Amino acid sequence: MNTATNMQTQPTALSISPRLAKNVSRNIKERIIELILMLAALSAVFTTFAIVAILLYESLGFFKVVSLVEFFTSTQWTPLFEDAHYGIMPLVSGTLTTSAVALAVAIPVGTIGAIYLSEFASHKAREIVKPMLELLVGVPTIAFGYFALLFVTPLLQKVFPGLPGFNMLSAGIVMGVMIVPYIASVAEDAMRAVPMSMREGSYAMGATRFQTAIRVVTPAAVSGIVAAYILAISRAVGETMVVAVAAGQQPTLTFNPMDGAATITAYIVQVAMGDLPHGSIGYQSIFAAGLVLFALTLGFNVIGHIVRKKFREQY
Amino acid sequence: MTTETLKTKASVLENLVAVRAMIRRHKRNDVIFAAIGLIALMLGLLTLLTLFIDLVMDGYSRFNLEFFSNFPSRRAANAGLLSAWVGSVLVMTVTFLTAVPMGVAAGLYLEEYAPKNWFSDLIEINVSNLAGVPSIIYGLLALGLFVYGLGLGESILTAGLTLGLLTLPVVIVSTREAIRGIPVAIREAAYAVGATKWQVVKDHVVKYSQGGILTGVIIGMSRAIGETAPIITIGALTFIAFLPPTPVTEVAPFINFEWLSSGFTVLPIQMFNWLSRPDHAFHTNAAATGAIIIVVTLLMNGTAIYLRYQIRKNIKW
Numbered sequence: 001m002n003t004a005t006n007m008q009t010q011p012t013a014l015s016i017s018p019r020l021a022k023n024v025s026r027n028i029k030e031r032i033i034e035l036i037l038m039l040a041a042l043s044a045v046f047t048t049f050a051i052v053a054i055l056l057y058e059s060l061g062f063f064k065v066v067s068l069v070e071f072f073t074s075t076q077w078t079p080l081f082e083d084a085h086y087g088i089m090p091l092v093s094g095t096l097t098t099s100a101v102a103l104a105v106a107i108p109v110g111t112i113g114a115i116y117l118s119e120f121a122s123h124k125a126r127e128i129v130k131p132m133l134e135l136l137v138g139v140p141t142i143a144f145g146y147f148a149l150l151f152v153t154p155l156l157q158k159v160f161p162g163l164p165g166f167n168m169l170s171a172g173i174v175m176g177v178m179i180v181p182y183i184a185s186v187a188e189d190a191m192r193a194v195p196m197s198m199r200e201g202s203y204a205m206g207a208t209r210f211q212t213a214i215r216v217v218t219p220a221a222v223s224g225i226v227a228a229y230i231l232a233i234s235r236a237v238g239e240t241m242v243v244a245v246a247a248g249q250q251p252t253l254t255f256n257p258m259d260g261a262a263t264i265t266a267y268i269v270q271v272a273m274g275d276l277p278h279g280s281i282g283y284q285s286i287f288a289a290g291l292v293l294f295a296l297t298l299g300f301n302v303i304g305h306i307v308r309k310k311f312r313e314q315y
Numbered sequence: 316m317t318t319e320t321l322k323t324k325a326s327v328l329e330n331l332v333a334v335r336a337m338i339r340r341h342k343r344n345d346v347i348f349a350a351i352g353l354i355a356l357m358l359g360l361l362t363l364l365t366l367f368i369d370l371v372m373d374g375y376s377r378f379n380l381e382f383f384s385n386f387p388s389r390r391a392a393n394a395g396l397l398s399a400w401v402g403s404v405l406v407m408t409v410t411f412l413t414a415v416p417m418g419v420a421a422g423l424y425l426e427e428y429a430p431k432n433w434f435s436d437l438i439e440i441n442v443s444n445l446a447g448v449p450s451i452i453y454g455l456l457a458l459g460l461f462v463y464g465l466g467l468g469e470s471i472l473t474a475g476l477t478l479g480l481l482t483l484p485v486v487i488v489s490t491r492e493a494i495r496g497i498p499v500a501i502r503e504a505a506y507a508v509g510a511t512k513w514q515v516v517k518d519h520v521v522k523y524s525q526g527g528i529l530t531g532v533i534i535g536m537s538r539a540i541g542e543t544a545p546i547i548t549i550g551a552l553t554f555i556a557f558l559p560p561t562p563v564t565e566v567a568p569f570i571n572f573e574w575l576s577s578g579f580t581v582l583p584i585q586m587f588n589w590l591s592r593p594d595h596a597f598h599t600n601a602a603a604t605g606a607i608i609i610v611v612t613l614l615m616n617g618t619a620i621y622l623r624y625q626i627r628k629n630i631k632w
Contacts, residue, residue, distance in 0.1 A: 030511055030513055033513045034424075034428050034512075036420065037420045037421070037424035037428055038424050038428070038429075040416075040417045040420030040424060041421040041424040041425055041429070041438050042438065043483065044421060044438055044441040044442045044483065044484070044487070045437060045438055045441045047445060047456070047480050048441045048444060048445060050456055050460055051448065051452060051453075051456045054455065054456050054459035054460055055452075055456075055459075057459070058459055108355075109355045109358055110355075112348075112351060112352050112355040113352060113355040113356040115348075115352060116348075116352020116353060116355065116356060117352075120348070121352075129356055131620045132360055133356065133359065134616065134620060135613060135617065135620070136360065136363050138534070138538065138541075138613065138615075138616040139363060139366075139541070139609060139612060139613070140540075140541025140542070140543065140583055140609070141543065141544075142541065142583045142586055142587055142590075142605070142608070143366060143541075143586075143605045143608060143609055144366070145587075145590070146366075146586070146601060146602065146605050147362075147365075147369065147370075149590070150369075150602075151365070151366070174362075177358065177359055177362045180355075181359055184356065208341045208342060208344065208345050209345045209348075210341070210345045210348045211341065213348075231447070234447060238448075238449025238451065238452070240449065240450065240451045240544035241544055241583075241587070244544075245587070245590060265449065265544065268451055268454075268548060269544060269547050269548070272458070272547050272548045272549075272550055273547060275550075278463050286548075290451070290452055290455040293449060293451070293452065294448070294449075294452050297448065297449055297452075298447075298448075301444065
């Protein structure tokens with residue numbers, strides 16, 4: 001605006017009309033602002049590329065020393081020991097086991113919760129319950145780690161006397177409770193998208209709410225519900241603090257939830273806590289582990305989105 | 316009446332009884348399922364309540380002023396949170412200053428400016444993808460890029476930027492949702508009186524969506540304040556018994572940026588540190604810290620939810 005008034009008072013040699021000059025300066029300003037906003041939006045693209053680049057770059061150094069065959073077939077993961085083995089499988093098994101326990105808790109509870117929210121709850125009940133679920137999502141995971149280690153584990157030890165202090169069962173259960181709101185809200189969205197006419201048709205035939213929910217709404221929303229499960233797996237796989245605190249630090253190739261074992265995320269935390277020199281094989285190993293984790297979560301996220309998009313029924 | 320009609324009448328009655336029993340059974344199923352559903356949803360809340368009570372019971376002996384004014388110490392009873400809460404405040408300042416302007420700008424671009432083409436799709440896919448990336452991956456990014464790549468070290472600046480990137484998708488998504496609620500008519504009215512695009516955006520779009528944006532910012536910040544994994548990954552799990560240089564000085568130019576490159580610790584890191592020690596006395600400190608973090612995040616989330624509720628109630632286009 002200021003430049004515009006300046007131009008008005010001092011006409012240039014070419015004598016552009018003040019009105020045109022004002023328009024030009026306005027246009028330039030508009031362009032610059034749009035450019036700045038676009039750069040901000042591009043930061044998201046930049047972040048993704050930076051993540052991939054850093055993970056690949058540091059992993060490349062790792063895979064110069066370790067062959068891919070050893071990485072995927074060796075059953076021991078001991079990069080920091082004299083006798084170093086670099087098999088990612090023990091970390092993957094720990095990750096999958098804790099995630100499986102978490103899903104075993106979260107899927108039934110989350111699905112039932114979603115059906116309740118979508119088909120049974122009154123408007124008022126929903127308005128109260130949904131914000132509470134949001135509150136649960138906001139609780140820092142480190143607090144859940146404390147809870148798993150010092151509350152749930154001692155409780156479980158009363159049921160299973162032989163349970164070690166660090167075990168995947170307790171970490172998985174707590175993680176499952178953490179994921180419930182996530183499954184519930186994504187699955188509920190899918191169910192609410194089912195058109196009212198389908199429910200009304202079912203009610204008209206004399207079906208009850210429960211029958212309608214189970215036999216009409218759930219099958220109609222199944223793609224969205226499955227997508228919720230898949231996205232939840234991705235959450236469980238990437239969860240860090242609960243497993244780092246409560247599931248143990250020892251990479252062990254086991255699928256028994258009663259054992260303690262390190263997950264990929266727990267390993268990264270464990271190494272980062274120590275003081276590893278930059279560029280050492282141990283330092284690079286966390287990026288290789290991170291790459292596997294990134295690939296796993298990205299894979300689940302992509303599949304989840306495809307399922308949700310592709311199989312969404314058109315009514 | 317013949318026996319025939321009597322028989323049919325009896326069987327109809329019998330049928331009626333059976334049908335009524337069935338209806339009763341099915342209605343009972345409805346009630347039972349509703350109860351189970353409510354319990355399933357309450358499970359999480361019950362866990363949260365148990366967790367909070369557990370933390371307060373374990374840590375209540377540490378709730379005193381000294382806990383906030385002491386540095387961490389090797390003696391559990393003397394250890395305090397001073398460096399941790401100061402660190403959290405400073406790190407959050409950096410996070411706020413990076414995530415909010417960038418996130419709001421990106422949200423504005425995507426909603427108001429972006430043309431419908433592959434380029435905008437690319438940005439959108441990236442934003443939704445970033446929201447699903449585990450936080451520890453951001454830590455690895457920061458370790459490779461900020462700590463070693465740019466040589467920022469294990470500093471407040473590194474931590475703030477890392478959490479800023481982590482919060483960015485939350486701010487972008489909430490900004491977009493807030494903007495989407497504004498009717499086109501508002502924009503058209505502004506254009507009709509000769510406003511430029513930026514004037515429309517600045518004076519109308521941002522103004523009417525600021526409540527929604529604020530809600531998203533608070534939720535994003537509350538998530539960042541409790542984030543532990545990325546901060547550990549950048550190597551910040553060290554014994555910090557000093558405060559960073561103060562941002563405000565007594566001599567001109569009254570402000571210095573040395574604190575940005577200072578070592579630090581934050582609340583969740585301090586909690587993890589105490590929790591991972593075998594000595595049970597430190598677990599008391601961890602519990603007290605956990606209770607404090609939960610109160611802070613719940614207050615922030617509660618404020619955000621209340622704010623959103625108020626906005627929804629008061630909106631009248």
